Amino acid sequence: MLPERASVGLVEDDPVMGGSIVQRLELEGWDVTWWQTGSEAVAGLGRVAGSLDLVICDIRLPDMSGEAVFEEMARQPNAPPFLFVTGFAEIDQAVRLMRSGAVDFMTKPFAMDDFLKRIATGRRSTRAGMRLKEYVLGLSPAIQHAEDLIHRYAAHNLPVLITGETGSGKEVAARLLHQVSARAEQPFVAVNCAAIPADLLESELFGHEKGAFTGAHQRHLGYAERARGGTLFLDEIGDMPAALQAKLLRLIESESFTRLGGETAVPFRARIVAATHRALAPGQALGFREDLYFRLAVLPVDIPPLRQRPEDIVWLLDRFLENAAARSDARIRGFSALTEEAALAHPWPGNARELRNRVDRAVALTASEWIMPGDLFPDRSGTQARPGFLPLAEIRDAAERRQIERALEQTDGQVIKAAELLGIGRSTLWEKMTRLGVRV
Numbered sequence: 001m002l003p004e005r006a007s008v009g010l011v012e013d014d015p016v017m018g019g020s021i022v023q024r025l026e027l028e029g030w031d032v033t034w035w036q037t038g039s040e041a042v043a044g045l046g047r048v049a050g051s052l053d054l055v056i057c058d059i060r061l062p063d064m065s066g067e068a069v070f071e072e073m074a075r076q077p078n079a080p081p082f083l084f085v086t087g088f089a090e091i092d093q094a095v096r097l098m099r100s101g102a103v104d105f106m107t108k109p110f111a112m113d114d115f116l117k118r119i120a121t122g123r124r125s126t127r128a129g130m131r132l133k134e135y136v137l138g139l140s141p142a143i144q145h146a147e148d149l150i151h152r153y154a155a156h157n158l159p160v161l162i163t164g165e166t167g168s169g170k171e172v173a174a175r176l177l178h179q180v181s182a183r184a185e186q187p188f189v190a191v192n193c194a195a196i197p198a199d200l201l202e203s204e205l206f207g208h209e210k211g212a213f214t215g216a217h218q219r220h221l222g223y224a225e226r227a228r229g230g231t232l233f234l235d236e237i238g239d240m241p242a243a244l245q246a247k248l249l250r251l252i253e254s255e256s257f258t259r260l261g262g263e264t265a266v267p268f269r270a271r272i273v274a275a276t277h278r279a280l281a282p283g284q285a286l287g288f289r290e291d292l293y294f295r296l297a298v299l300p301v302d303i304p305p306l307r308q309r310p311e312d313i314v315w316l317l318d319r320f321l322e323n324a325a326a327r328s329d330a331r332i333r334g335f336s337a338l339t340e341e342a343a344l345a346h347p348w349p350g351n352a353r354e355l356r357n358r359v360d361r362a363v364a365l366t367a368s369e370w371i372m373p374g375d376l377f378p379d380r381s382g383t384q385a386r387p388g389f390l391p392l393a394e395i396r397d398a399a400e401r402r403q404i405e406r407a408l409e410q411t412d413g414q415v416i417k418a419a420e421l422l423g424i425g426r427s428t429l430w431e432k433m434t435r436l437g438v439r440v
Contacts, residue, residue, distance in 0.1 A: 186230030212261025
């Protein structure tokens with residue numbers, strides 16, 4: 001199951017459960033160290049923490065809690081990731097542990113196949129050795145951190161709140177969360193709370209019965225019901241009317257709702273993922289319920305603006321160009337070096353959405369095989385000073401990083417062959433990869 005032999009620490013006082021886990025993990029190729037009390041685990045982990053890929057820890061131990069073991073280890077450098085298991089699950093406890101840094105939380109009894117998948121995903125060496133090309137949202141460390149969180153959240157059913165500026169890619173992140181979760185075969189239903197008039201939003205979200213109001217000639221299933229067991233994505237949740245916020249809170253807490261004009265509760269089986277460009281934390285958002293915020297922001301993820309991740313600019317240019325060119329008859333080879341430099345210097349106030357729109361327009365209007373700066377920025381006069389200049393060193397580093405990543409991808413990660421493609425020595429390539437943070 002695992003690509004290499006790995007080490008795990010197990011903190012479990014139940015001899016039957018512990019023995020079963022040890023036996024199965026050793027069959028799967030793990031090296032297992034088993035402690036049956038919290039004090040033994042703290043002492044043992046202090047010696048071997050750096051060599052462990054994962055710690056599986058029970059919550060209830062005879063001498064101390066598993067959470068206390070975790071807090072002790074969190075103070076140590078190079079602490080391994082923790083996966084908690086418990087027979088007494090509480091949602092508040094799970095939320096607290098995940099926010100404190102635990103990689104996962106499982107309730108006993110669990111299916112062993114699911115358990116093995118979760119520990120393989122959570123282990124340290126899996127994350128450290130993740131190939132760059134496996135990321136789908138971008139190349140920058142900031143967006144890859146967000147993507148790592150999305151993959152961790154995918155195994156849970158708790159609400160997720162995605163924050164970020166308009167156009168930064170919040171819905172793209174929500175769709176990725178849905179695609180990598182166990183709900184992928186179920187519907188993904190997106191609702192823009194700012195685009196639907198307030199007097200219609202309740203009916204659209206929860207549905208209505210025949211005769212509920214003038215013009216309701218038949219029963220209408222709302223978004224919450226159409227989502228079935230999939231994902232209900234509430235975009236721009238900060239613009240939801242106050243009266244409807246209370247009903248959404250009731251939906252989350254009771255996992256049911258009532259159609260407008262109806263009397264029978266309808267079970268709600270979907271997962272709620274919300275997104276906003278507004279600051280909704282207590283004291284920051286006028287008119288947004290604090291209790292609803294805390295229910296929605298159980299698992300938060302922030303999508304940074306494009307200006308804070310210049311490594312993604314050219315990467316996104318190439319992908320949007322590929323999509324735009326596929327819909328066009330134009331024969332376009334790519335962006336000129338001047339265009340890439342102009343894109344790197346642009347502040348991108350509209351984020352990835354602005355970038356995509358500019359690429360679509362450039363593909364439609366360009367008369368050349370290469371997209372030039374005037375194609376991407378036709379609204380910029382030739383004498384106008386360009387705002388948001390980046391230092392030349394940053395532009396040069398971004399270009400070098402991009403070429404190194406392309407060479408490594410083309411050679412399937414073989415550094416020697418990548419160095420040959422780039423026309424530099426192997427040691428020089430290693431030095432650049434280390435300095436620029438490029439991983440194999």
